[in-house]
Amino acid sequence: MFTTFLSELDQSTPRYTSYPPATYFNKDITSQHYIDWIQEIEGDLSLYVHIPFCQALCWFCGCHTKVPGNYEAATDYLTSLYKEIEIVADLVPATCCITHLHFGGGTPTFLKSSDLEMLFKNLFQNFQMTKEVTIDMEIDPRTVKEDLVCLIGELGVNRVSLGVQDFDPKVQEAIGRIQPFELVEDTLYRLRQKGIVHVNLDMMYGLPLQTEKSIEENVKKVLKLAPDRCAFFGYGHVPWMKPHQKKLEIYQLPDSLERYKQFSRAKYLFNASGYESIGIDHFALPGDSLLLAAKSKRMKRNFQGYTSDQANAVIGLGASAVTQVPKGYLQNNSVTKAYKEALNVQKTLPIGRGFAFSNEDKIRGEIISHLMCFFEADLSDICGTPRLAQEYMKGAYQTLHLYEREGLVTIKDLKITICEEARYLTRLIAKSFDDFSPHTKRIDKDIKIKRAKG
Template structure:
């Protein structure tokens, strides 16, 4: 019998730390047996007619945001950035030498750190290096993560000239007390001006990144942030949960833990945000993204073609993702790789003419089956037995059997049975990471620590 437990009881039962599932297997299970030689083999195996996605990591900022969970380094001088970018261009050439001529770039994404720390000349140069790897498709998406505090007219013009057509603007929260607590001082006026200038330069597709679960954040203050964000009319809004992992990111110890909302308060913040954004005409996409109904992300979600990778939810359907830069992760048909994380180690490896791979993992058939299940749960909130059999045949039987043993989730109203499997309920969507974790064969093998599931 299904029973709807109060949210507080569901949190106590299902909020144990689990991965965010931007990949499966997740990064803590990568290992050193996958190195440069195997990565080169995987690159050469990309189909000649295949689409390729490219991620470039710029691991530099000029100020430290205390909430940040990214691999980044604070710089006061520009010379280290220039030296790093030279190695990125060299890595791009190393990768290009292994790729088939017929492949095409369908997506480019620059993340950080802060890509807009780059000056205009370097924006143009790195963009050209990306396009030198492979020709772009006619409808290629070129997205860049934007810090409005770095942006000036010259950089905006360089981004537009480089072909950037989607800007992902970091906001987090507009409340001054919250901003002081996370060391991210960014005025509403500065952000609005940034949005206007980007659109004026022809970069029409705007994403906005917000956070819930921050110190001193309340439902009322978050609702006010949402009101300001909606007024800027972005095409997409990402409503990420702050991941407090001070054992991994020691600068997060600067955030007062007693000012963080409780797990229940945090979930109530997100539930309120879902209601506000949906009332404003945004469709909930996956776990934590929202998009206008005519946006490609919403269309992909409705069509069942939505994907999830290390940059979040995406329309990117390329089977191959190449990562450039320190700590960047690539995903290919055969498995995952991650570049060396320390910037100096990465630069030395590239300077020596080597692909700077530190670790990775080759996918087994069981990995592929479970990855498919977790991807569909995280993106479409559905488990389909027939779909799994269509893709994997009899090899999927063991995982299908596991899907029949989800009585606790069903009993508590987080999933509902269907003739072909089950779907995650509206309440269950808040706990979908916990549902996905039930299919994670690696979770009990290592002692990696994760953020809470809600």
Template sequence: MRPDLAQSYGRHRLPRYTSYPTAPHFSASVCESDYQTWLRSLGARQSASIYVHVPFCRNMCWCCGCHTSITKRHEPIAIYVAGLRTEAYLVAETVGQRQPISHIHFGGGTPTIMTPETFADLIGSLRYWFAVLPDAEIAVEIDPRMLSEPMAEALGYCGVNRASLGVQSFDPVVQRAINRVQSFAETATSVDRLRRAGVGRISFDLLYGLPQQTVSSCLNTVAKCLELHPDRFSAYGYAHIPYFKKHQRKIDESTLPDSVERHLQSETIAEALVDAGYVRVGIDHFALPDDNLAQARREGRLRRNFQGYTDDCAEALIGLGASAIGRMEQGFVANAVSTKDYLARITGDRLATAKGYLLTDDDRFRAEIIERIMCDMAVDLSETSRRHGRDPRLAVVDHSRLDSLIADGVVVIDDGRLSVASGAEFLVRSVASAFDAHLPRSWATHSWAV
């Protein structure tokens, strides 16, 4: 562990680099007609992925950074899902063919807030309008407190084969501080229901840097999770952005750990998982050695998108739902954020595109550098520059940052190849940021680097 480096770099606000450029740079200059043109350019043999956003929960977790709203009634959810089905039709009609689909990811919010019948109708519509491949990964994010046995059975019946369960922390003190009280028994019951329903691939999502959280409580949470033998873990740092997420103002900032403590929590979780036999994938994912994600890492096929690290090689991502973001070869598209605006567009037989970003050649060049750094902890700057027809001497944007990282032993550059030093991987976002030409205009919107 390098607490000295955590202290030096930890309070820099940096993107998580799940895209490049990042969402703060999207604008209304990309509109519905652009997206329609991009969709029509999809090749019939080109596989795509689908992300479905379900922005509803039963109660608000104060640490949440997602676009979601609270409802106790089913009616708003049913109306929204009808909108999703219509959007899927509009997208498919625009594409003009049953596009092959290799991955579907239901995110939220809480996707399983739907009734089993509503979920079955939705995924049936997706299978009707798109050619979902037989070996497609179909993943659903789940709040274990909200998963009934009928819903678990519906997931299995509908072909869901990966479930990502939000755990965050099992420490009751931390749970009360973030307004998310979730017992180990509830989580274990959900895992059992999913496995009995045939949803065999289980992922757990943890958070560190939460109010009242300690290294000891992180270790205890990992130990409890290991009893349930998930295939994967993610361990994200809590992003405290109360100026964007007003519910986070309910968190007492004085109870948040500093950058050194956050680093210790992160590395303690990582060491415990590696000791338990998991492979570290990138900066915040862990997988069993025979898992697809671990295999992609070994074979240099690891990618990064809005869900984090993935083995999804599809170049097109279709976003469905309010605030959903998609990616085409030409650039990014983002739907209207509020469900009201989203539904108004969809019910008017319009795509819900509100903004986006048209990629330049320089963006593509930097996107590849940043993705390889984030995925491989290394990049051949000379070779990447050659393939993009760029001068490698112009690749670096922030020379002072990179020089500082080199001087501190975080980065090594040898014969045009950049590598992140062993033990300094937790600063990979800092390394990637040295190649980000857009960062000076968006730093305030991002989370802490450590």
């Protein structure tokens, strides 16, 4: 039975970095929604800035990025990004402060140091940042030159996330990302020399040619580098969305059972070496801010994954970036050309699609988020009343009951707890509350009917 669940998990189970998953966003959401919704936000905010360029495409990549023919594409993109920053900053209520600034991509370090400096200047001039603003940046060790390392330190970046995925040269060749261990070691050394001590390494399992043994070697190398945090993601093969991933199909991809074994091996080794598990795929040393947030039940999940950030809203800037406010999601155009045209020709915000929350969506999102972050969800607490909690439980009970019978979860007084041994299946268990998954019974039947017609 467990193997059936494993293959179900790998077939079409969302990662739940949003609820609903972005595949259910729709084009009814426009720039007017953005203007209306953003003016209602209050308190602390988080900013996400997307740089959609890379020097070369990795065959496993699932991000919104491209390899431009020349650097002018980036200069051109930045001109539009500065326009967006100005418009959005004008709309944000004056009482809101930025507590968290995250640079992702693509590759933020694709930018020349002068451009990265200008981007920082622009953001700090337009938005009100708190003194203790946390600044995270994703870094590709293959592209971060000495001048950028110095600049990143000077700009006050607190945490860097290094993309690695695998250290084995054979796997690196298969996935189109050649990056020797020494290069990562040297990059880390230089960053630490500049005072950037909070480091995350992004690793992956489920890639071609990976085995339990090779994963073990990878973890040993990670331990040698001693980052304070490591994300160990499962590779998601979605060639219908990312056609370049077809290049990996000349190899046999590890099956669901093999993926489970690879992750379990990594988890065992991390835990045995003093790294504690966070959520479904992170490990960290004691004292790490995300680990502390997880332990005190303050951790959240958003489009960047797990976060200790407590902001009330995330504003996404750049092509494909997602803004999350209490009323819903708004995603910028993913196609860079359309993103630029909206800002420069149509003189409007570059919203491509989004989603307006109903109350029920918010409750379902909260239940799923609790399960993904803490492996438990107390429905009475989340729903507000026992009667409503009963309704949500009833809707999910068909699958939950099966998981309970198989010993994957316990259910007591409307509280669901995922058992330690079943945590690898958390996404599948959380899916019981996903109204966009076919089996779930919606509470608000009117909304279900409207959606079915739409």
